[in-house]
Amino acid sequence: MPKRTVLDPQGQTIHHALSGLGYGAITDVRQGKFFVLNLDGWSRDEAQKQLEKISKEVLTNPVIEEYRFEIVD
Amino acid sequence: MPKRTVLDPQGQTIHHALSGLGYGAITDVRQGKFFVLNLDGWSRDEAQKQLEKISKEVLTNPVIEEYRFEIVD
Incomplete structure (x- = not known):
């Protein structure tokens, strides 16, 4: 998976989508x-x-x- | 990951590449x-x-x- 120091646009997009669906308890998503x-x-x-x-x-x-x-x- | 019954072209490509590099002991690759x-x-x-x-x-x-x-x- 991407190193912590590397941007993960796919993970960010999913995080954003989940926030939009009301899943505020999810504070970060990384994809690998x-x-x-x-x-x-x-x-x-x-x-x-x-x-x-x-x-x-x-x-x-x-x-x-x-x-x-x-x-x- | 893709179901067993679903083709996995990425996995197949990697399997093929590894075979070409001499890794004959690898008999299957699936990517997820x-x-x-x-x-x-x-x-x-x-x-x-x-x-x-x-x-x-x-x-x-x-x-x-x-x-x-x-x-x-």
Whole structure:
């Protein structure tokens, strides 16, 4: 998702829309994306290493986005 | 995220790109989006009820998308 210091116009638009619908209790909205990858053939350690690399080099723009991932059996 | 029965061209494109980079262990990719909402002034029960409504009526298209949410203190 966008780093805290990066503007998030989509989140702001949704926040504004929700305020307009009367949801005043919502004080901030941030939007991000996620990916579900099916893996086959990697050990947990190998998956950890490869996903770190894929997250950094393929799935995110590390200048403006932060990421985290979890491995689920 | 898109329902299982709905095509996910973004996920397919990323899957294809990862295969091209040699990540053959990745057998499927699905892309979805998420929202982080800051709440102020709702009880947990109230938040549960309102978020169910917001998820269904504002944040997703229930024809093609499924959703889940969690409330974190």
